Amino acid sequence: xxxxxxxxxxxxxxxxxxxxxxxxxxxxxxxxxxxxxxxxxxxxxxxxxxxxxxxxxxxxxxxxxxxxxxxxxxxxxxxxxxxxxxxxxxxxxxxxxxxxxxxxxxxxxxxxxxxxxxxxxxxxxxxxxxxxxxxxxxxxxxxxxxxxxxxxxxxxxxxxxxxxxxxxxxxxxxxxxxxxxxxxxxxxxxxxxxxxxxxxxxxxxxxxxxxxxxxxxxxxxxxxxxxxxxxxxxxxxxxxxxxxxxxxxxxxxxxxxxxxxxxxxxxxxxxxxxxxxxxxxxxxxxxxxxxxxxxxxxxxxxxxxxxxxxxxxxxxxxxxxxxxxxxxxxxxxxxxxxxxxxxxxxxxxxxxxxxxxxxxxxxxxxxxxxxxxxxxxxxxxxxxxxxxxxxxxxxxxxxxxxxxxxxxxxxxxxxxxxxxxxxxxxxx
Numbered sequence: 001x002x003x004x005x006x007x008x009x010x011x012x013x014x015x016x017x018x019x020x021x022x023x024x025x026x027x028x029x030x031x032x033x034x035x036x037x038x039x040x041x042x043x044x045x046x047x048x049x050x051x052x053x054x055x056x057x058x059x060x061x062x063x064x065x066x067x068x069x070x071x072x073x074x075x076x077x078x079x080x081x082x083x084x085x086x087x088x089x090x091x092x093x094x095x096x097x098x099x100x101x102x103x104x105x106x107x108x109x110x111x112x113x114x115x116x117x118x119x120x121x122x123x124x125x126x127x128x129x130x131x132x133x134x135x136x137x138x139x140x141x142x143x144x145x146x147x148x149x150x151x152x153x154x155x156x157x158x159x160x161x162x163x164x165x166x167x168x169x170x171x172x173x174x175x176x177x178x179x180x181x182x183x184x185x186x187x188x189x190x191x192x193x194x195x196x197x198x199x200x201x202x203x204x205x206x207x208x209x210x211x212x213x214x215x216x217x218x219x220x221x222x223x224x225x226x227x228x229x230x231x232x233x234x235x236x237x238x239x240x241x242x243x244x245x246x247x248x249x250x251x252x253x254x255x256x257x258x259x260x261x262x263x264x265x266x267x268x269x270x271x272x273x274x275x276x277x278x279x280x281x282x283x284x285x286x287x288x289x290x291x292x293x294x295x296x297x298x299x300x301x302x303x304x305x306x307x308x309x310x311x312x313x314x315x316x317x318x319x320x321x322x323x324x325x326x327x328x329x330x331x332x333x334x335x336x337x338x339x340x341x342x343x344x345x346x347x348x349x350x351x352x353x354x355x356x357x358x359x360x361x362x363x364x365x366x367x368x369x370x371x372x373x374x375x376x377x378x379x380x381x382x383x384x385x386x387x388x389x390x391x392x393x394x395x396x397x398x399x400x401x402x403x404x405x406x407x408x409x410x411x412x413x414x415x416x417x418x419x420x421x422x423x424x425x426x427x428x
Contacts, residue, residue, distance in 0.1 A: 061133045062086045062106045067115050068343055069122065070422040078125050078137065078160040079346070082106075085156045088149060092141075099139040101149055101160060106135045124162060155366065204420060205249045206242055207269040209279035209374060210235035214259030219284035221396035227282040230399050232257065234280050234387065237409035242416065266377035276344065276416065277382035279374050282399065284391040291392040292363025293356075295349040296384040297341035298376050299369030340381035342367070343422075348383060348415030355411035360398065385412065 066081040080103075090101045108116070108129055121127055124143035129135045137160060139147055147162040210231040212218035218227025235252060242250045251272055253265040269277045283294070345367045356362045375382045387408050388395040398404040 062103070064103075064106060064108050064112045064135060066109075066339075066342070067112050067121055067127070068346070069120065069125070070343075070347060070418060071122075074163065076122075076124075076162050076164065078121065078162075080137075080158040080160075082156045082158065085151065085153065086158070088151070088158055090149060097141050099141060099144075099147060101137040101139070103135040103137070103158065105133055107133050108135065124164075125160070203247050203249045204275045205251060205272055206276045206278065206416065207251045207253065207272065207274040208235045208239055208242075209253045209265050209269075209277065210255075211279060211281040213254050213257055216259055219282055219390050221390040221399070222288070222393055223396060223400075225390055225396050225400055227284075227390055228257065230282050230387075230390070230405065231280045233405050234409050234412070237406055238278075238280075238412050241409060241413045245417065262373040263377070265374050269378045269380065269382075274378070274380050276419075277374070277378045277380055278348075278412065278416065279372070279382070279384040280412075281384060281386050283386040283389045285389055286391075288391055288393060291389045291395045292365050293349070293352055293388065294365035294386050295345045295352075295367050296370050296372060296375065296386070297338075297345045297367070298372060298382065299338070337379070337381060341375070341383060344381045344415075344419045345383045347418045347422075348385060348412060351415035351418060352385075352387075352408070352411040355414060356407060359407065360404070387412075 062085075063083045064080045065083055068079040068081070070077045070079070086103055086106055088101050088103050090099060092098070093100055115121070116127060124140045126138040126140075127135065128138070139160075139162060143165055144162045145165045147160065149158065149160045151158055210228075212226075212228035212231060214228075216228065218231070220226055232254070236255065239250045239252060239255075242248050251268075251274070253268050254260050265279075349364070349367050353362060353364050357364075372384050375384055388399055390396050390399060
């Protein structure tokens with residue numbers, strides 16, 4: 001048995017520590033608690049930027065990595081790509097009556113600042129950053145009739161949609177602060193057709209690439225459905241839809257069940273001076289429970305699964321699929337192509353989710369990068385759309401139905417139209 005003095009000493013020590021804690025000012029205690037709030041939300045485990053040793057990730061400001069703008073006759077959308085989730089706060093300035101959307105504890109990346117300096121963001125948006133590491137998006141009330149902002153994930157981004165004042169009745173009252181609605185990521189599919197206005201040529205050339213074909217069936221479903229047949233059906237329907245748009249010329253790497261080398265697909269698009277390249281594929285996964293859509297543009301695979309998808313579609317060994325990507329990004333691709341491919345991927349993905357996520361349950365796997373051959377060697381903005389998982393029994397059943405294939409083609413159409421209506425791509 002220990003002496004009574006041992007317990008007495010420890011009792012006094014604990015009591016002293018308790019009293020000392022009660023002497024810490026309340027504001028300091030609250031600040032210390034809030035600084036680490038959300039440390040277990042799944043984001044703080046991923047370092048977002050270089051920070052001083054010992055500085056928690058939750059204390060580092062978020063970063064706007066890219067700024068994108070898309071316009072249609074009735075609406076303009078601003079997208080801020082972020083490295084982690086933030087909560088934006090909107091209020092109306094008491095002096096100017098402008099709407100101010102504040103992004104607290106947020107900074108701009110160098111590339112985002114450069115895009116702003118080049119005038120990428122038009123009126124009515126005015127983006128500023130103050131010295132307190134806070135970004136503000138200002139909207140002049142005289143230039144808009146209504147607006148809304150909302151956050152989206154996978155990856156995190158802030159979306160601001162505005163309706164120009166001229167697009168609605170002059171009697172429309174000043175815009176009120178709208179309630180964010182994350183279930184509205186893209187325009188409704190019922191929007192009237194948007195004519196594609198040519199810029200540097202009398203027409204836009206879009207090359208559609210139906211994946212696989214001939215001796216290469218691609219992925220197979222449990223009931224024998226082959227990827228090559230589905231991709232051709234979607235591409236043919238999309239060709240017919242795009243051909244009805246003014247100022248558009250549509251070409252196909254294959255329009256029947258024939259085998260075409262990947263090199264020849266990319267060469268075909270380049271030789272015809274294509275403005276866009278859209279490759280259509282159907283996904284597969286070892287787990288039959290996985291389903292949904294994902295859109296790729298060229299880049300280094302950020303996870304093992306993306307690399308596996310690229311290896312399967314390229315027909316190359318997994319260990320050599322990503323070889324040389326660091327040189328290709330600097331050598332064969334321009335910053336302009338990378339940015340426009342990303343924008344095309346986002347508009348297409350969001351249009352697909354908006355169009356398909358009503359009649360069907362669509363899992364959104366987001367926009368990803370991977371070293372696909374046909375994206376690597378095409379010189380124009382290029383994407384690869386994995387429209388469903390043929391390995392999933394329910395989605396394989398849908399892929400065998402004409403209505404589903406038609407809906408996929410129409411959703412891809414909306415994505416391409418939204419991208420071109422925004423004024424891109426410009427002359428290469």
